[in-house]
Amino acid sequence: LHKRKEEIIVYIDPAIKELIPEFLDNSREQASLMEKALEKKDFVTVKRIAHNFKGNGSGYGFDKITEKGREIESMVIGAEYEKISAKIKELKKYLEGVKYTV
């Protein structure tokens, strides 16, 4: 039980604490946009948003977001629709459940 709890609580740099709520709101929004873009087979937009997730996640302290962004970005090359769709759902689920503390 302890281990699972550790996984979902992210430790944040106090210097950027106030930026986190907006970052997470933004990320949820971007994840939805990415999902819509995928439905329209707009892989350029999917790649761009995934690339941004990759760059932003760890910077804000959320390695998982970077990891998922990287995975999605690499899947775009093969246009693996189903895999990308599943990965975006994982990301959205993570963004809904994630907790953080300084």
Place this chain on the structure above:
Amino acid sequence: MKKDKRILVIEDDSTYAALVERLLSSGGFGVKRVENMASARKLLEHGNFDAVLLDLFLPDSSGIKTFENVMPFIDRVPVIILTGTDDEQLALTLLQKGAQEYLIKQHVTSYMLIHMIRYSIERHRVMERLRESSVRDELTGLYNRRGFNFLSQQQINISKRNKKPLYVMVFDLDGLKRINDTFGHIEGDKVISDFARALKKTLRESDIIGRSGGDEFVALLTESKGPAARKVVSRLNKNLAGMRAAGERGATVSFSSGFAKYEPGKSRSLAEVFKKADKLMYEEKNRKNKVGKLSR
């Protein structure tokens, strides 16, 4: 208190920009952010920044091209790449082209970011000093041969584009050897630096002046018209006489000079034009020597 260092952040992703702006201001930096290359270039042409943080993928520029767009400014300001693209080959290519650092967004920590910027600024300063000293003649502060050739080549390119001629002058001090032998090298050096000072006073800020050898000087007149360039010698003599009268000058020597025109499309190369000016200068020197011998 010392003024904050100003960083230009070129980043189109506002989420990442918000993070960087926060980290930089808590690190004591002032920040200006732009979202595309067009605005970045406009600011770099006029603004004074201590460093640039550059994202490679922008709405109006991407990849290596993005760095090439800021390359005209890298002698003035250190450019640090900050990108999501983890590509070692790309990183090496950009460092060879003159980027100070290649940082990857998902790997860089706030501590690293702040320190890499500080170190880049210092490293850039050292490079600037080295570059400056590699193109300057220590005694006179004029360009040395390397610096003169480099800047002249730039002017040749501009001249070819604008189809405007350039004027080349060479100067050689008469009898410096005798000064050195009679009064010593310190006095000889003084004669050289006095002459350099007079040249600077005589020519324009936009002209390129170099010391090409012991007692040889070269100048590339970039904005003169022919007749004005022809008057350089008399103005130079006037300035030398003025310095002497004001007691700003020690031993006096005369000089010989040659003058030639570089015409884009007609002249084969700058070297050829210099050869022509050199020839005229030696002709003058030989005439003087003959007169000297006859009158002795």
